Amino acid sequence: MAKTVDAATMRQINKGYVTEIIYxxxxxxxMEISQVTGLNKATVSSLVDELIAExxxxxIGLGASNGGRKPVMLKINASAGFCIGxxxxxxxxxxxxxxxxxxxxxxxxxxxxxxxxxxxxxxLEELLVEEIQRAIQQAPxxxxxxxxxxxxxxxxxxxxxxxxxxxxNIEIRDWNLTDSLSKSFSFPVFVDNDGxxxxxxxxxxxxxxxxxxxxxxxxxxxxxVVNGHLYRGQDGIAGEFGHTxxxxxxxxxxxxxxxxxxxxxxxQALLRYLREVEEIPASLELSPNLVSLAVDxxxxxxxxxxxxxxLGQYLGIGIANIVNSLNPGLVVIGGTMAQAxxxxxxxxxxxxxxxxxxxxxxxxxxxANEDAIVLGAAQLPISNTLLHSPLAES
Ligand SMILES: [Zn+2]
Numbered sequence: 132m133a134k135t136v137d138a139a140t141m142r143q144i145n146k147g148y149v150t151e152i153i154y155x156x157x158x159x160x161x162m163e164i165s166q167v168t169g170l171n172k173a174t175v176s177s178l179v180d181e182l183i184a185e186x187x188x189x190x191i192g193l194g195a196s197n198g199g200r201k202p203v204m205l206k207i208n209a210s211a212g213f214c215i216g217x218x219x220x221x222x223x224x225x226x227x228x229x230x231x232x233x234x235x236x237x238x239x240x241x242x243x244x245x246x247x248x249x250x251x252x253x254x255l256e257e258l259l260v261e262e263i264q265r266a267i268q269q270a271p272x273x274x275x276x277x278x279x280x281x282x283x284x285x286x287x288x289x290x291x292x293x294x295x296x297x298x299x300n301i302e303i304r305d306w307n308l309t310d311s312l313s314k315s316f317s318f319p320v321f322v323d324n325d326g327x328x329x330x331x332x333x334x335x336x337x338x339x340x341x342x343x344x345x346x347x348x349x350x351x352x353x354x355x356v357v358n359g360h361l362y363r364g365q366d367g368i369a370g371e372f373g374h375t376x377x378x379x380x381x382x383x384x385x386x387x388x389x390x391x392x393x394x395x396x397x398x399q400a401l402l403r404y405l406r407e408v409e410e411i412p413a414s415l416e417l418s419p420n421l422v423s424l425a426v427d428x429x430x431x432x433x434x435x436x437x438x439x440x441x442l443g444q445y446l447g448i449g450i451a452n453i454v455n456s457l458n459p460g461l462v463v464i465g466g467t468m469a470q471a472x473x474x475x476x477x478x479x480x481x482x483x484x485x486x487x488x489x490x491x492x493x494x495x496x497x498x499a500n501e502d503a504i505v506l507g508a509a510q511l512p513i514s515n516t517l518l519h520s521p522l523a524e525s
Contacts, residue, residue: 151518159204187208211273215512220466221350281328286301341457345465377449447486464479
């Protein structure tokens, strides 16, 4: 049976929709918003007036004329409020404070040792509270203050309920993180998978309708955008390409499976390849600096260069599987491994060129900037409070 929606609810929905259009496509005139949304001009003007009164939207002067009067252009008021984003990885967590346009006004990187159960969920929660409180103190004065915090996690999470199902390499299960953190803060807290955060952040930046973000760190996570929407799957856990098998009886994985892609193309794999090619210093271990140290060594060591090429071959195998499955227009490699791209990307391109089919061979392969995931996390409160709908999904 079709749901009926009362006028007040419909106005809220339309207001979120107008905000979303200005947020994603601004600066725009009222007429352009009317054309994009299909809402009549009077409704758009009334909603825009409300958004201006609330200081979420501002007029920024006159745009180009289409023959008549020059229109007044509108954009999101970046300094109306701020959002906190946290990217939790196995060896580090990065926290930012971002304005409503995604401008980073504060950032802090904190090394952590969370691999294989070294950090309990309570200890991780304490660290998150500390880092978020630190970010709160850095917030400039604004009319709406902090809208919320978004946390990107490396594993299977339910973004609707805010609960963690399983973080494979951290060994944390069944934890309602949003419930726990909400007790510490007066603003809402949201969680999502790190690959999804990266994918959505890249989508907002590039407006490519079909893309895959591949987060390569200690493990591999991916986020999938299909036709301009995040693809989450039936239970919200799509995108675990890192745990697809590429070797039938291969290396055992933290997830319990054998031969998972992330065992061959992640930081864990890089460390193994380095040990295979030469003696490596004890200081080279799974840490926030592993990739940058290995990149430095590779400048003079053919063995290190070979290890990165091997990693690139396996990264290419997994990406060829992805592009053959999804036919995206763009594949973006992010995470800590992205900084080593010159050492492995040619191999990835070579392997994809040979293993992918038809036009997938020429898929655009590129590298994300280092803040893609944490910016996506900081966008979660905006998507969930100001815009048309929670992060779009199909
Ligand atoms: Zn696995």
